[in-house]
Amino acid sequence: MPSLLVTGTAQALALGALSNIIAQVLTARQRDKPFSFDSATFLFFLTWTLISCPPNISWQVFLERKFPGQQMDPKKQGRRSLNKTNTVKKFLLDQIFGATANTVGYIAALAYFRGKNSAGIMNQVQDDFWPLMQAGWRVWPFVALLSFTVIPLERRTLFGSTVGLFWGIYMSFLAAQ
Numbered sequence: 286m287p288s289l290l291v292t293g294t295a296q297a298l299a300l301g302a303l304s305n306i307i308a309q310v311l312t313a314r315q316r317d318k319p320f321s322f323d324s325a326t327f328l329f330f331l332t333w334t335l336i337s338c339p340p341n342i343s344w345q346v347f348l349e350r351k352f353p354g355q356q357m358d359p360k361k362q363g364r365r366s367l368n369k370t371n372t373v374k375k376f377l378l379d380q381i382f383g384a385t386a387n388t389v390g391y392i393a394a395l396a397y398f399r400g401k402n403s404a405g406i407m408n409q410v411q412d413d414f415w416p417l418m419q420a421g422w423r424v425w426p427f428v429a430l431l432s433f434t435v436i437p438l439e440r441r442t443l444f445g446s447t448v449g450l451f452w453g454i455y456m457s458f459l460a461a462q
Contacts, residue, residue, distance in 0.1 A: 289346070293442030294338040300446040301334040302327070304453030311454065329398045330453065337390060342442055344383055348375045349438045372433045379429050388417050424452060 287295075305327050313320040352371035357364075389410055396409035428448050432441045 289439060289442070290339050290342050293342045293446075294335065296443050297334050297338045297446040297449065298331060300450045301330055301453055304450045305330040307450075308454040329395065333391065333394050336394070337387065338442070341383070341387070341445075344379075345432075345438065345441055348378060352378075354433055367434060375433050376426075376429055379433075380426055384418065384421060384425060388414060388421065392417065420455070424448065 306322075309323055309326070310320055352368075352374045354368055354372050354375065355365040356368045356371075392410045392413045393406050396406040401409060428445060432444060436444045
């Protein structure tokens, strides 16, 4: 059986590829131009997914091991119940450190892909960080809360990647500008 890293990354690659293609089609329609497949942008998104997905899966595994979301509840005859304290800790760590790392990484990788030097990359991160974080706050805190409360660890990458399909369309629109 493939590992969580392999399965999760493969699922994220497939959904990421789909989101980029959809975004390219929608961008062409929005600009009232015929569709022309942008292989460079497509390859960037696949590369970014391949680079970012395994550390994100490892991050989720770390958070779950360090702060288990479920605990045995003696009042419920051995059934598990939500550990609210650990869930809050995971949520805060993920939204503060995980979101920051992903946002900076994405902006820097895209700037590098576009040929910017280190000063240009730093400027791009400074310019785009807060707007992108604010856009992400409309989606990812809710995704994280659902993930940490009702989605089993082994399904979180698929769940996140499914939401990421739509987020990827949005990100592809940004990258196309």
